[in-house]
Amino acid sequence: MDWSIVLKAMAAMAGAALLFGLILAIASRKLAVHVDPKVELVLAELPGSNCGACGYVGCEQAAEEIAADESDVSTCVAGGQEVANRVAHALGKDAVDVGAPKIAVLNCGGGCKVATIRYDYHGVPTCAAARALHGGPLLCQSGCVGFGDCVKSCPFDAMAMGPEGRPEIDIDKCTGCGICVTTCPMGGEGLLALVEEGAPIVVACCSHESAKATRNACPKGCIACKACEKVCESDAIKVVDNLAVVDYEKCTACGKCVERCPTKCIVTTRWFQPGGYPAAEEPVEVEA
Amino acid sequence: MMEAARTYLLLFFGAAIVYNILLIRFIGLCPFFGVSKSIETSIGMSVAVLFVMTVATSACWLLWGLVLQPLGVGEFLYIPSFILVIAALVQFEEMFIRKVSPPLYKAMGIYLPLITTNCAVLAVAVESVKPGFLKLNIPYHYSLPEAVVYAIGVACGFAVAIVMFAAIRERIELAPIAKSLRGAPIGFITAGLMSLAFMGFAGLFKL
DSSP, rough: OOOHHHHHHHHHHHHHHHHHHHHHOOOOHOOOOOOHHHHHHHHHHOOOOOTTTTTSSSHHHHHHHHHHHHOTOOOOTTTTTHHHHHHHHHHHHHOOOOOOOEEEEEEESTTTTTTTSOOOOOOOSSSHHHHHHOOOOSSSSSSSOOOOOOHOTTTTTEEEEOOOOOOEOOOHHHHHHHHHHHHHHHHHTTEEEEEEOOOEEEEEEOOOOOHHHHHOOOOSSSOOOOHHHHHHHSOOOETTTTTTEOOOOOOOOHHHHHHOTOOOOOOOOTTOTTTSSSSSOOOOOOOO | OOOHHHHHHHHIIIIITTTTTTSSOSSHHHHHHSSSSSSSHHHHHHHHHHHHHHHHHHHHHIIIIIIIIIHHHHHHHHHHHHHHHHHHHHHHHHHHHHOOOOHHHHHHHHTHHHHOOHHHHHHHHHHHOOOGSOOOOOOOOOOOOHHHHHHHHHHHHHHHHHHHHHHHHHHHSSSSGGGGHHHHHHHHHHHHHHHHHTTTTTTSSSO
């Protein structure tokens, strides 16, 4: 047996490996890119879901901007006060008050299984496509068509399609980033909206149609009867443009309007305790 | 002159379409299913593959022609040594691009590590020195320009297949499909149908 070929093979492989190793070692020195260590620190504090609610492409770009002082420590919309505090701590900056945290709510109590159907829709199953065809299959032009564009868009997995054909929002997971509001074709009209965390009641309707039109389209809609306005003792609910609007600063969570509403379109949230809603929110904790 | 141009053209189109690496030869299927969710990512992957494949094939061809073959060890050492070359090269390219062109790194940086272990890159490098793997009727092993044209052809075929597949998958996302078939299953069926279509090119021209 010719042993020289074994030696040659070993020499060829070892030589090549050594050469490449050497080149890589030199290259890693010569071509090293200086990365701001602050970016890593900030990035570690961000949620990392790349939701884009801050306006940057992802958490990494947001971290770069924050570290370079181009953007505020409270840039992260989804993270709220907690993340802003931690980012400020990581950078050794003063914490800022980002305001009360928000959550998304659906202002619709009807939707595709309750409201009157105008036509059978068999097109592309997205809300945007359904809405583009003559305003959607529902007679109510404001209601939820229920194809779940918002559910698919939620970067925090906080939404799911409920049995009634409307999205259900998991308050524990919702960060108030507002991606669903921008995704929803009716988000601009208030079908999905952000409210302050702690809001005890929500008007589950966003139709500004006249009472008659709303009544025809959906049994759950706000018919602007003003019963809530009359029963409210703290002047917190007003009918504006055929729709009840709650002023959360004044609302005392007495629950009278919820009882009184003839179409039951005012619904309670988990923060509803009769008389328990603090008119002035307890101050948000800001770390010094 | 004409003869040479004809060879290169046939080599290019033969590699890109008739013997499409994804749809006819089923090599490099991991990125084909992994990064074909959207057209954008599939284009990024295609550009990265084109770049790495061309450079890696040239480097492997040089190693084969200048070191392995003269030493007489090429016959059994080509696969391990080519893996070595490709892995080191991709590492180097990643560092180089990151230094020289940050925008390009952002666009294709995440795809580069994925290609390190891509079998399509190794296949092309091997075929450029061992033409028996691909029956394009070239009895000798490719010259360096031929190997480069061949690598570019394969990478273009890869790009055509993966971008078309991504476009179809984007449509499928919105189509009413039975729940059990959503995602990967319908992807496999789609790939199979595309492969059938590409088989129509078989024997289109001979080298």
